[in-house]
Amino acid sequence: MTRRPVRDRFSLPPFPSGWFSLAGSGELAPGQVRPLHRFGQDLVLFRTRSGQARVLDAACPHLGAHLGIGGAVEGNTIECPFHGWRFDGAGRCVYAPLARSLPRASLRSWPVEEVNGRILVWHHPEGAEPDWHVPQFPEYGNPDWLPFQQAQHWEMRTHCQELGENAMDAAHFPHIHRQQTAAMETRGLEIDGAHLTHRTWQTLAFFGLLKKIYGDVAGPLDCTLHGLGLVVNRAQVRTKIDMAYCYPFYITPIDDERIDVVSMLSVRRFAVPGLARALLYKARAEGRKTIEQDIPIWEHKQFRPRPRLSDADGPIPAFRSWSAQFYPEAVAAAQRSHDGGRRLEALSPDPARARV
Ligand SMILES: [Fe+2]
Incomplete structure (x- = not known):
């Protein structure tokens, strides 16, 4: 069966406004340069010698060389590999070898923020400045929690809105995700501008060993969306041990056909050494299985603007x-x-x- 392109299956613009992850903070040292293709555009991501992450349009305004292919960081600027023109973080040309006067040339500079160990870029289809921000997670840098680590990285042929909708879709959990033994139960929906939290209760058969000891386990799962580029799942499983995890998913459109998805994971520490790490490993494996059950659905589904919903569906x-x-x-x-x-x-x- 041939797969229809995403633009034919989804009547939504492919690139919403918001903050979208480009890389982990630790993946970009001062002086490093990365070519990127996101939102259907060629971009260059670099870190200045003083430590600022910057994102510019990639094509040099001079003769069009890609600054991310062979370009180098010089101080707090990026130098074009073709003729050595240099651009600061605001995208202004600040140096051009051989030229007697500085060329009036500039590149588009994209707003960047680093929070929770990720480099986020602001995309707005009409070029508006950011009017909201991704907050620091209470779990990030918290000594009671393991440091966040990357759990998964996928490229998917679907629309970026699908991961957010997945967190609302209570009725699909016990059907496709058989780790869940009952429909996720909505306990509240909180909306605050660009931030949305779906508070739910889930019943899990996730943890094989725990199940053997305690049977099915249950607990609250809060799915918080910061725009459409970040879905943060926070769950607690209450048995004789109180387990809590924080599982953020970063979703970034590559072009009108593909999205890039990176998940991070942290687990709250226990007094017993090594237990948190063992649970993190298990939660990561379960998380991978869950998303990989969804991917074939997302890669073939037709977006229904007016879905026929039942009373079992979430918000x-x-x-x-x-x-x-x-x-x-x-x-x-x-x-x-x-x-x-x-x-x-x-x-x-x-x-x-x-x-x-
Ligand atoms: Fe799902």
Whole structure:
């Protein structure tokens, strides 16, 4: 069977606004340069000698060389491999060898923030500046928690909104994810601007050894979304030992066909040495299995703007209404169009709530 391209299956713009991960902070030392292709564009990521991560459009405004292919960090600038022009973090040309006067040339500079050990870039389809931020996780740098480590890295042929919707989709858990023995139960939905938390209760048959001892285990699972580029799953499993994990998923569009997904994982420490690490290893294996059960669905599904939902479904309509704020160009086009209602419905089943 041939797979239809994502743009034919999803009536959503491929690149929403928000913060998206480009790399782990520890993966980019001062002086390092990385070519990247994200949001359908060629970018260069580099770290200045003074330690700032910077993202610029990759093509030199002079004669178009890719700054990430052979370019080098010089002080706090990046030097083009072709003629040695140098650009600062704001994208301004600050040096051009041989030229008697400085060329009036610049590159687009993308807003960058580093938080929770990741380098995040701000993407906005209309070029607006950031108006919200990803908060520091309470678990990050917390001595009661193991340091976050990368759990998985995938490239998937689906739309970046799918991972957020997955965290709302209570009824798919016991069916496709048989580690869960009952539907995830919604206990609350909190929306604060670009941040959304779905508070749930899950019943798990996750942990083989624990199950042998205690039977099925249950506990709260909070899924917090910071825009569409970051889904943070926080779970507690309460048995004789109280286990807690924090499992963030970073989702970044590569082009209109593929997304890059990196998951990180931390587990709260126990008094017993080594137990947290053993549980982290187990949670990571279960996490991989869970997502890999979803991938074939995501890679072939047709996005239904007006899904036929049942009373067993989680807060998918509320999630879609919330997510419409990240497609400002589509919302604006719909508001301009005489067919605005229908266009907005492609983003959200509840157009009134989409006008954010
Ligand atoms: Fe899933």
